[in-house]
Amino acid sequence: MKTIFFVEDDESLQDIAGLVFTKPQFDIHIFSSAEEMLTQRVYPHVYVLDKRLPGMDGLELCRTLKSDPGTEDIPVIMVSADPDIKLLGTSAGADAVLEKPFSIYDMLDLVTKAVKQVS
Amino acid sequence: MGKKSVPHQSAHSGEDAGELPTTLGSCLSDLRHAEETIRCLHQQERWLEARYNGLFDSLDDGFCIIEVLSDKRNRPVDYRFLKVNNTFKEQTGIENPLGRTIREIAPDHEQYWLDMYGRIAQTGESQRFEHRDEALGRFYEVHAFPIGRGELGRPQIAVLFKDIAARKRREESQAYLLQLNDRLRPSKAADALRESEENYRVIVNQSIAGISKVDRRGNIIFTNNRFCRMLGYDSSELITLGIDDIIYPEDKERNRSAFQALVAEGKPYEIEKRLVQKNGTAIWVSNHVSPIFDQYGLIVAAAIVSIDITRQKELERQKDEFIGVASHELKTPVTGIKAYSEILTAMMDNSMPTTIVQLVTRMNVQVSKLTKLIDSLLNTSRISDGQLTLQLDPLDLTGLLEECVHQGQLTTSKHRIVFTGDKLLPVLADAERLAQVLDNLISNAIKYTPKGGEILVRAEDRGTCARISVRDSGVGISKGEQPRIFNRFYRIKGTSAGTVSGIGLGLYICREIIEKHKGQIMVESVPDEGSTFYFELPYILPDNRL
Numbered sequence: 001m002k003t004i005f006f007v008e009d010d011e012s013l014q015d016i017a018g019l020v021f022t023k024p025q026f027d028i029h030i031f032s033s034a035e036e037m038l039t040q041r042v043y044p045h046v047y048v049l050d051k052r053l054p055g056m057d058g059l060e061l062c063r064t065l066k067s068d069p070g071t072e073d074i075p076v077i078m079v080s081a082d083p084d085i086k087l088l089g090t091s092a093g094a095d096a097v098l099e100k101p102f103s104i105y106d107m108l109d110l111v112t113k114a115v116k117q118v119s
Numbered sequence: 120m121g122k123k124s125v126p127h128q129s130a131h132s133g134e135d136a137g138e139l140p141t142t143l144g145s146c147l148s149d150l151r152h153a154e155e156t157i158r159c160l161h162q163q164e165r166w167l168e169a170r171y172n173g174l175f176d177s178l179d180d181g182f183c184i185i186e187v188l189s190d191k192r193n194r195p196v197d198y199r200f201l202k203v204n205n206t207f208k209e210q211t212g213i214e215n216p217l218g219r220t221i222r223e224i225a226p227d228h229e230q231y232w233l234d235m236y237g238r239i240a241q242t243g244e245s246q247r248f249e250h251r252d253e254a255l256g257r258f259y260e261v262h263a264f265p266i267g268r269g270e271l272g273r274p275q276i277a278v279l280f281k282d283i284a285a286r287k288r289r290e291e292s293q294a295y296l297l298q299l300n301d302r303l304r305p306s307k308a309a310d311a312l313r314e315s316e317e318n319y320r321v322i323v324n325q326s327i328a329g330i331s332k333v334d335r336r337g338n339i340i341f342t343n344n345r346f347c348r349m350l351g352y353d354s355s356e357l358i359t360l361g362i363d364d365i366i367y368p369e370d371k372e373r374n375r376s377a378f379q380a381l382v383a384e385g386k387p388y389e390i391e392k393r394l395v396q397k398n399g400t401a402i403w404v405s406n407h408v409s410p411i412f413d414q415y416g417l418i419v420a421a422a423i424v425s426i427d428i429t430r431q432k433e434l435e436r437q438k439d440e441f442i443g444v445a446s447h448e449l450k451t452p453v454t455g456i457k458a459y460s461e462i463l464t465a466m467m468d469n470s471m472p473t474t475i476v477q478l479v480t481r482m483n484v485q486v487s488k489l490t491k492l493i494d495s496l497l498n499t500s501r502i503s504d505g506q507l508t509l510q511l512d513p514l515d516l517t518g519l520l521e522e523c524v525h526q527g528q529l530t531t532s533k534h535r536i537v538f539t540g541d542k543l544l545p546v547l548a549d550a551e552r553l554a555q556v557l558d559n560l561i562s563n564a565i566k567y568t569p570k571g572g573e574i575l576v577r578a579e580d581r582g583t584c585a586r587i588s589v590r591d592s593g594v595g596i597s598k599g600e601q602p603r604i605f606n607r608f609y610r611i612k613g614t615s616a617g618t619v620s621g622i623g624l625g626l627y628i629c630r631e632i633i634e635k636h637k638g639q640i641m642v643e644s645v646p647d648e649g650s651t652f653y654f655e656l657p658y659i660l661p662d663n664r665l
Contacts, residue, residue, distance in 0.1 A: 005381070010451050010455070012452070012455035012459075013455060013458075015450065016212075016458040016459065018457075081447050081448075081450035081454075082447070083497060083501065084508075100450040100451055100453070101450055101453040101454040101457050101486075101490050102454060102457075103457065103461060104457075104458045104461045105461065
């Protein structure tokens with residue numbers, strides 16, 4: 001079972017993530033803010049981060065994870081409505097980006113590829 | 120000149136050391152005679168030249184012979200002094216002009232003189248005229264006439280001229296005195312003229328538009344009250360400035376090229392630009408600029424009508440900002456709707472009632488439309504902000520065209536989309552953005568073509584560029600509407616076209632994307648027969664960089 005840390009403040013997208021990434025294939029942990037996620041003492045197989053978050057934003061969180069030796073090798077997928085997310089996300093160190101509105105199949109595909117990469 | 124008799128020497132005289140034969144001696148004699156003739160001719164030429172020079176130097180007026188220098192398009196760009204008389208320096212203040220051009224001597228010399236001499240050279244007709252020479256600070260009365268062409272084929276012109284600045288001042292004083300006299304003893308005609316001038320002054324000064332006049336070099340020479348109020352200057356302050364002094368730095372270059380085209384070709388223009396008020400604040404104006412001609416048809420000044428559009432620009436900015444924020448905010452809920460719809464579709468099986476399956480399918484179609492609409496709004500907002508960026512890479516257009524045609528065909532079973540054309544060279548382009556343009560043109564063609572109709576997508580190799588066209592057999596677009604269809608939010612009028620959905624952004628976005636690629640997009644259309652939209656993109660050449 002692959003662990004996903006999903007950081008998104010929009011409740012409907014949290015709900016959708018819960019419906020898409022189900023056991024036994026995935027173990028999803030949903031957080032509403034970067035600060036809440038950073039309190040975790042365990043590491044996931046993949047991070048999915050929304051760019052716009054209350055407090056620390058997704059790009060800053062991505063840079064933090066990529067500069068920490070404990071998390072730098074864990075894939076990060078950045079999600080945003082910003083049309084410049086491709087450029088912004090990769091500059092912050094994200095391994096993949098997904099522009100809203102996206103298809104759940106695209107998200108599923110990216111997460112599956114990312115966890116395979118870690119395995 | 121008469122032929123001199125030279126006595127022949129005898130071949131048998133024995134006096135010459137070499138004892139030359141008679142014929143050779145005769146030849147030598149002829150040669151000496153010819154040399155003598157040439158010497159006489161040169162003497163005569165020098166004498167004539169000295170006489171002419173003496174004559175020119177004795178003139179009270181300035182005199183010079185010039186050759187007119189033209190560019191490749193045969194437009195006069197300069198002239199060189201070949202001969203000048205003694206009075207020349209006194210009349211012009213120019214020292215050692217021979218062999219030098221006027222642009223070397225006075226770089227600011229007005230184009231007026233070049234145009235005038237160019238015209239004389241071209242028509243072969245002499246001209247008499249009076250004109251102020253701003254660069255030399257004099258006023259000349261001139262008689263110029265063509266005298267043929269020099270060794271390099273350049274036209275030469277003789278110019279007889281006189282500085283009449285003092286006479287002009289006298290004339291102006293006399294005119295002023297006459298005017299004063301008229302005022303003191305008003306006549307009917309003077310009253311009518313004064314009334315007409317007063318009407319004109321009131322109309323110009325009460326105009327809601329700023330009105331100004333600038334000379335060929337861009338110096339402000341007249342402003343109305345409104346223009347002064349727009350900028351916070353007095354009229355007396357503005358006429359000491361050049362138009363360049365009041366233009367916002369980033370807009371100067373754009374304005375300069377348009378103004379130069381007006382001065383050179385008499386081409387009126389409209390421009391939106393920023394002016395800087397006396398207190399440093401920038402305002403937006405829409406300017407309509409037209410040339411003013413003198414009696415010879417030469418451009419002497421420009422009339423500028425300026426309308427303050429600062430408020431309109433601010434509203435446009437707010438609208439674009441609102442569209443940007445609103446469409447950005449809509450993306451997250453649309454992601455939710457799309458995801459729920461996909462989850463529903465995935466959960467459906469054969470046991471589901473057909474009605475539910477149909478409703479979910481329709482919902483998916485509507486979500487796709489909403490997504491496209493949001494993308495269009497966001498793109499428009501980004502274009503207005505100058506944020507539409509391209510990821511440029513060498514691109515095989517044919518592959519992209521085939522893919523877009525295939526995708527377009529998947530969206531309709533009621534039309535046939537045909538792709539035909541030449542093999543194209545690569546272009547430097549953003550594949551995603553170009554696909555957006557093609558999708559838009561193809562989906563428009565589908566929308567406007569009656570069921571059963573054909574849409575033709577054609578690729579054409581034009582040598583230095585590729586031309587892509589999309590032809591429909593729809594309602595067509597009238598001539599009057601064609602120039603406006605690429606405008607923001609413009610929708611084609613007409614009953615049948617009015618039934619087609621859309622918000623009028625697609626073609627606007629297409630034009631912006633194509634122009635960002637240094638290409639151009641156009642339309643040819645005949646009402647009730649159909650339209651062909653086509654765009655051209657330059658091939659990758661060594662000097663072809665965006």
